[in-house]
Amino acid sequence: MEADDxxxxxxxxxxxxxxxxxxxxxxxxxxxxxxxNGHEDxxxxxxxxxxxxxxxxxxxxxxxxxxxCTRNSCSxxxxxxxxxxxxxxxxxxxxxxxxxxxxxxxxxxxxxxQDHLLDCGFVCPKVVPSSSGSVVxxxxxxxxxxxxxxxxxxxIHGSTLFDIAPLSTETLYEVGSLLAQLHCSLKVRT
Numbered sequence: 001m002e003a004d005d006x007x008x009x010x011x012x013x014x015x016x017x018x019x020x021x022x023x024x025x026x027x028x029x030x031x032x033x034x035x036x037n038g039h040e041d042x043x044x045x046x047x048x049x050x051x052x053x054x055x056x057x058x059x060x061x062x063x064x065x066x067x068x069c070t071r072n073s074c075s076x077x078x079x080x081x082x083x084x085x086x087x088x089x090x091x092x093x094x095x096x097x098x099x100x101x102x103x104x105x106x107x108x109x110x111x112x113x114q115d116h117l118l119d120c121g122f123v124c125p126k127v128v129p130s131s132s133g134s135v136v137x138x139x140x141x142x143x144x145x146x147x148x149x150x151x152x153x154x155x156i157h158g159s160t161l162f163d164i165a166p167l168s169t170e171t172l173y174e175v176g177s178l179l180a181q182l183h184c185s186l187k188v189r190t
Contacts, residue, residue, distance in 0.1 A: 010038070010040060010041065010042060010093065011041065011042045011091045011092065011093045011146075011148055012144070012146070013042055013091050013141060013148065014141070015030065015033065017139075017141040018030070018033075018044065018046075018089065018091070021089075021137065021139045021150060022046070022048065022089070023051055025130040025131065025132070025134075025137050025139075026048075026128070026130055026131060026152065027050060027051045027131050028046075028048035028049070028050060028051060028085065028087075029048060029049050029050075029051050030046050030047070030048055031047050031048060031049055032046070032047040033045065033046045033047065036088065040092075040093075041090055041091060041092045041093070042090070042091040043088055043089070043090050043091075044088065044089045044091070045086070045087075045088055045155055046086070046087050046088070046089055047085060047086055048085040048086075048087065049085060050085070086154070086155040087128060087152050087153065087154060087155055088125065088152065088153050088154075088155050089150060089151075089152050090150060090151055090152075090153075091148050091149075091150050092107075092148060092149045092150070093146075093148060103149055104136045104149065107135075107136050107149065107151060108135070108136065111127050111135060111151075113186070114126075114127070116185070116186075117182070117185060117186075120185040122181075122182065122185070123156060123158075124156075125153035125154060125155075125156055126153060126154045127151060127152070127153050128152045128153060128154060130152075135151055136149055136150070136151050137149070137150045137151065161175070
């Protein structure tokens, strides 16, 4: 699939390539997944199990999970209750966007904004570093030798505005209020 330089092509990533990345960088094995909506990038909600013990997954939300996911059954996938090993993996194309350094810097800036919003009390995806401690991975698919940037965050349960349509006046007011709080939190203070 070729494209003009001005045309953006969404990444074409097989689940086996994604699995290779997760095993090598995060020591996780996919037991189930779903592709999420995305405009330019690919986003996958993944349910995983550890392939070996890792330190970066020890937070209090994991301790609340009573079910243990296994390869063939996971009550968490069916009920949506357990978020112990539930993540979002974002895959970005390098060919038709920026180079690795500038794209990586932009992602790191977005992560700093998310951390700031977390500090301000907003619910935001928390970035999950790889087993080596890096937050942005460069990975090459085995099938087509294509370069991508990826990073992983904890999955946050909730509903999108699309899910609750039609929107009531109350809901629109709450969204506007939240947007105002967000705007104030991101204001540069001098």
